[in-house]
Amino acid sequence: xxxxxxxxxxxxxxxxxxxxxxxxxxxxxxxxxxxxxxxxxxxxxxxxxxxxxxxxxxxxxxxxxxxxxxxxxxxxxxxxxxxxxxxxxxxxxxxxxxxxxxxxxxxxxxxxxxxxxxxxxxxxxxxxxxxxxxxxxxxxxxxxxxxxxxxxxxxxxxxxxxxxxxxxxxxxxxxxxxxxxxxxxxxxxxxxxxxxxxxxxxxxxxxxxxxxxxxxxxxxxxxxxxxxxxxxxxxxxxxxxxxxxxxxxxxxxxxxxxxxxxxxxxxxxxxxxxxxxxxxxxxxxxxxxxxxxxxxxxxxxxxxxxxxxxxxxxxxxxxxxxxxxxxxxxxxxxxxxxxxxxxxxxxxxxxxxxxxxxxxxxxxxxxxxxxxxxxxxxxxxxxxxxxxxxxxxxxxxxxxxxxxxxxxxxxxxxxxxxx
Amino acid sequence: xxxxxxxxxxxxxxxxxxxxxxxxxxxxxxxxxxxxxxxxxxxxxxxxxxxxxxxxxxxxxxxxxxxxxxxxxxxxxxxxxxxxxxxxxxxxxxxxxxxxxxxxxxxxxxxxxxxxxxxxxxxxxxxxxxxxxxxxxxxxxxxxxxxxxxxxxxxxxxxxxxxxxxxxxxxxxxxxxxxxxxxxxxxxxxxxxxxxxxxxxxxxxxxxxxxxxxxxxxxxxxxxxxxxxxxxxxxxxxxxxxxxxxxxxxxxxxxxxxxxxxxxxxxxxxxxxxxxxxxxxxxxxxxxxxxxxxxxxxxxxxxxxxxxxxxxxxxxxxxxxxxxxxxxxxxxxxxxxxxxxxxxxxxxxxxxxxxxxxxxxxxxxxxxxxxxxxxxxxxxxxxxxxxxxxxxxxxxxxxxxxxxxxxxxxxxxxxxxxx
Numbered sequence: 130x131x132x133x134x135x136x137x138x139x140x141x142x143x144x145x146x147x148x149x150x151x152x153x154x155x156x157x158x159x160x161x162x163x164x165x166x167x168x169x170x171x172x173x174x175x176x177x178x179x180x181x182x183x184x185x186x187x188x189x190x191x192x193x194x195x196x197x198x199x200x201x202x203x204x205x206x207x208x209x210x211x212x213x214x215x216x217x218x219x220x221x222x223x224x225x226x227x228x229x230x231x232x233x234x235x236x237x238x239x240x241x242x243x244x245x246x247x248x249x250x251x252x253x254x255x256x257x258x259x260x261x262x263x264x265x266x267x268x269x270x271x272x273x274x275x276x277x278x279x280x281x282x283x284x285x286x287x288x289x290x291x292x293x294x295x296x297x298x299x300x301x302x303x304x305x306x307x308x309x310x311x312x313x314x315x316x317x318x319x320x321x322x323x324x325x326x327x328x329x330x331x332x333x334x335x336x337x338x339x340x341x342x343x344x345x346x347x348x349x350x351x352x353x354x355x356x357x358x359x360x361x362x363x364x365x366x367x368x369x370x371x372x373x374x375x376x377x378x379x380x381x382x383x384x385x386x387x388x389x390x391x392x393x394x395x396x397x398x399x400x401x402x403x404x405x406x407x408x409x410x411x412x413x414x415x416x417x418x419x420x421x422x423x424x425x426x427x428x429x430x431x432x433x434x435x436x437x438x439x440x441x442x443x444x445x446x447x448x449x450x451x452x453x454x455x456x457x458x459x460x461x462x463x464x465x466x467x468x469x470x471x472x473x474x475x476x477x478x479x480x481x482x483x484x485x486x487x488x489x490x491x492x493x494x495x496x497x498x499x500x501x502x503x504x505x506x507x508x509x510x511x512x513x514x515x516x517x518x519x520x521x522x523x524x525x526x527x528x529x530x531x532x533x534x535x536x537x538x539x540x541x542x543x544x545x546x547x548x
Numbered sequence: 549x550x551x552x553x554x555x556x557x558x559x560x561x562x563x564x565x566x567x568x569x570x571x572x573x574x575x576x577x578x579x580x581x582x583x584x585x586x587x588x589x590x591x592x593x594x595x596x597x598x599x600x601x602x603x604x605x606x607x608x609x610x611x612x613x614x615x616x617x618x619x620x621x622x623x624x625x626x627x628x629x630x631x632x633x634x635x636x637x638x639x640x641x642x643x644x645x646x647x648x649x650x651x652x653x654x655x656x657x658x659x660x661x662x663x664x665x666x667x668x669x670x671x672x673x674x675x676x677x678x679x680x681x682x683x684x685x686x687x688x689x690x691x692x693x694x695x696x697x698x699x700x701x702x703x704x705x706x707x708x709x710x711x712x713x714x715x716x717x718x719x720x721x722x723x724x725x726x727x728x729x730x731x732x733x734x735x736x737x738x739x740x741x742x743x744x745x746x747x748x749x750x751x752x753x754x755x756x757x758x759x760x761x762x763x764x765x766x767x768x769x770x771x772x773x774x775x776x777x778x779x780x781x782x783x784x785x786x787x788x789x790x791x792x793x794x795x796x797x798x799x800x801x802x803x804x805x806x807x808x809x810x811x812x813x814x815x816x817x818x819x820x821x822x823x824x825x826x827x828x829x830x831x832x833x834x835x836x837x838x839x840x841x842x843x844x845x846x847x848x849x850x851x852x853x854x855x856x857x858x859x860x861x862x863x864x865x866x867x868x869x870x871x872x873x874x875x876x877x878x879x880x881x882x883x884x885x886x887x888x889x890x891x892x893x894x895x896x897x898x899x900x901x902x903x904x905x906x907x908x909x910x911x912x913x914x915x916x917x918x919x920x921x922x923x924x925x926x927x928x929x930x931x932x933x934x935x936x937x938x939x940x941x942x943x944x945x946x947x948x949x950x951x952x953x954x955x956x957x958x959x960x961x962x963x964x965x966x967x
Contacts, residue, residue: 152910488572489572494956522772541918
């Protein structure tokens with residue numbers, strides 16, 4: 130057996146044992162552990178920043194861009210924000226232990242479902258080191274053990290953060306293996322995690338499409354993911370056009386680099402002439418490049434013709450594709466063909482049209498008369514978000530603490546046997 | 549592109565289009581389609597049996613065992629039972645369209661989750677041809693399109709059944725592609741189904757471990773499955789021993805060939821001397837072979853020594869492994885090490901011990917003072933069962949209609965934009 134496989138199996142076994150303890154931990158025990166983590170992050174600030182400095186130096190030497198170095202840097206403000214994040218999780222309701230769907234069967238059996246942690250969750254990410262702490266806090270609060278695998282450029286930072294968390298959790302009386310980080314940047318470790326189904330119950334990949342595709346293709350463990358967010362706003366013939374303009378502007382411009390920003394604006398042909406010129410002007414003034422269908426280009430001089438690829442591209446910047454459609458059917462078909470099942474909105478005053486849109490658009494979030502930018506765990510009132518799922522199974526859309534749990538059936542009898 | 553891939557893609561596209569229609573079908577439309585299926589099965593009885601006869605003849609020629617030929621045969625009684633099954637599904641409540649978790653956010657956004665079909669479900673099975681009809685009825689009622697792939701030995705029967713269903717559904721006004729069956733026995737078709745993630749949302753394999761392992765290893769689509777049912781009954785020191793004996797007897801003997809039958813009996817050492825000899829006698833009288841730990845063998849002359857493999861074997865026949873354990877901790881550890889997360893029961897009068905067992909045993913069903921044989925969709929009141937899941941994600945334990953649905957977030961605003 131390779132050393133890496135041995136390492137991952139050992140971590141898996143330790144995680145499994147930790148999960149067994151966490152499954153019966155009280156909310157008080159979990160909150161005490163989280164508070165210990167918050168204090169430890171504060172106390173180890175200097176050590177963490179020294180390790181982060183190693184990653185930054187290596188990054189500079191490898192020629193990482195300024196933006197990437199910025200994302201990597203654990204400034205005082207970022208550490209403050211991580212600590213505040215952990216304390217916010219303390220304040221969230223514990224989803225574990227509640228029962229639902231209770232029924233008494235004719236033979237007297239009492240049957241219910243009980244909400245329980247999933248077990249051991251593997252998180253594979255490329256992004257900023259704060260994911261280490263955010264994900265660790267959410268998995269702990271939901272009673273799960275976590276095995277983290279971060280990006281190689283942040284390895285020293287991530288190890289320092291994970292060690293700080295793990296020691297703090299242990300000092301509070303819960304298992305050190307509640308939070309583990311794979312201590313090597315060897316890519317073989319990811320492959321071993323993805324087949325460690327004896328030890329890991331769920332894989333959540335967070336990062337670019339290439340990473341996620343690799344995870345999906347190689348994992349024998351269930352994966353919850355989203356590839357991208359190609360979000361649409363459809364301006365219906367019966368839309369309040371002033372509202373539509375404000376929403377479309379917000380959905381594209383307020384923060385274009387995130388997955389719930391609008392990438393394509395669909396406009397009903399009945400209102401295109403009235404709506405598009407002023408909307409286009411407002412977007413252009415904000416620096417938005419418009420790529421339109423041929424009817425859009427006719428109505429809007431500033432628009433370039435869109436290519437076929439543009440309709441299925443997550444621009445993540447100030448670029449917008451615009452298409453004029455002949456009614457709801459064409460809008461729904463366009464979203465089905467090019468969308469990514471993330472978040473799509475309709476602007477309309479007609480409640481029947483809205484109902485049709487809600488029923489027919491097969492996306493994790495469907496919105497009426499508001500901005501796709503609200504597609505977010507905190508905005509939905511979930512308190513915090515471990516990620517967004519565009520899958521159909523288990524969790525769809527923003528995933529909070531409850532989505533990090535599953536259920537078991539609990540059946541209580543008085544000696545019943547089956548006839 | 550291979551012909552098989554083209555075939556699967558075409559079926560996938562047709563299934564996707566059917567699913568779009570089914571997602572907005574009313575309960576009345578779906579029930580009308582199911583009633584049409586019931587009538588068509590009756591009207592096509594002769595044709596179906598003629599096709600079944602071809603499979604039986606081919607099976608005889610290939611030397612299939614009598615038991616296998618019996619499983620394959622579509623007798624009048626079996627067709628009656630399929631028809632009755634379809635009509636039962638008509639009577640079940642439609643899970644689609646309900647909303648839950650509704651909340652109004654401080655900014656006035658109304659947010660809820662709406663229960664919706666999953667979409668296109670692929671079912672890969674080896675077993676009896678009645679699965680074709682049972683699975684088709686349940687997926688239709690829950691608003692899903694289904695792509696069925698049955699065993700090669702039943703291909704003519706399955707094609708006749710699927711064609712009958714598909715034509716009946718079409719005659720009722722819903723899409724013919726609501727129910728599709730892969731019309732080839734080429735194994736490549738399974739491989740193509742497992743990567744058709746653009747068209748298929750969920751794969752449910754039903755069959756032996758080899759089939760399920762192949763599906764898990766090759767699927768890029770989420771899979772819900774169970775490998776086996778190694779169910780335990782733990783007789784606690786504070787058990788009502790008469791009740792324990794009746795339950796253990798029922799769990800092993802009433803129907804040993806099914807996944808919720810007991811495979812291992814765990815007995816607390818404090819009551820082993822009192823309990824085991826009479827229990828062992830009763831089981832032996834019923835023809836049960838006992839394979840015990842060394843302490844069991846000491847107390848029970850009729851018991852053979854169990855091998856290490858016996859603890860993790862799903863016997864599915866009148867064989868039982870028996871272990872004497874020193875208390876709850878050892879029982880839980882044994883179940884964790886050798887169990888399959890299917891169904892495990894404790895027999896005890898001590899409610900605190902029962903609570904500990906419920907919390908610590910990580911199985912899809914955990915039972916107190918009743919027989920594992922109740923782990924079943926109909927017994928739980930789900931009305932019907934598409935399968936049992938020992939996975940943690942989405943559905944655990946018996947899966948009924950609701951487990952064939954997912955949700956979407958529905959967000960309704962009055963023009964809100966994000967600050």
